[in-house]
Amino acid sequence: MNTESLRLTLTLGGRFAGEQVWQTQPEKFGALGAGYQTRVQTDFGGVLPAVRKVQVSRYLADGTSLSYAESDGRNKPHFEVQFDAATALITLRQHQDEAAAPLLVAHYDPVSLVMALRGPAAPTELWRAALTGGAVHVQPLPEAEIAGLRARAFYLRPGGAYVASELEAPYRLLRLVQPTDFGPVDASLQPEARRKDGKEDGRSEKADKPRRRRA
Secondary structure (H helix, E strand, O other), X not given: OOOEEEEEEEEEOOEEEEEEEEEEXXXXXXXXXXXXXXXXXXXXXXXXXXXXXXXXXXXXXXXXXXXXXXXXXXXXXXXXXXXXXXXOEEEEEEOOEEEEEEOOOXXXXXXXXXXXXXXOOOOOOOEEEEEOOEEEEEEEEEEEEEOOEEEEXXXXXXXXXXXXXXXXXXXXXXXXXXXXXXXXXXXXXXXXXXXXXXXXXXXXXXXHOOXXXXX
């Protein structure tokens, strides 16, 4: 995967609930090898309170997380976690508090797990992934069709999240359903040429109207 930018529309109960942008770029982690950094900015709105959430994940090519942080995009992260294989420690920081735990198995974070479920290396059988504070069971679902594209899909439990991406390259994330306090929020990939106002070719509404010739 090269540099990638994906824009998704959020809905709640079929009503507009905001927008989400995934930006990924390759990164090198020295002796650990090559990997990626993905930044996810979620701007809730519409039927949800106007809140911004920024997630930044740094992970190896297989999705194994090296670090993860959450913030509102303006100040320092209010939650950070580091996975250090050299010291075999997980270090968590939340505001002024810090704690450590042993790193016994490879861990994923909410972003790197989604990325691990994209592409031909995605699991084909029930899979248990370790996350900070617990584990999630990833259940592969039958091949689906989303927006006219063949897709591989997964159901995650506990929580009931749903992840679907293109079956073929470039394996774009097509749909992501996540549980929230307000109900399941559905994120769907926007067509690349479509603007927020629904125009397909980027022209303004005024430009679409026929021009009146002067006498």
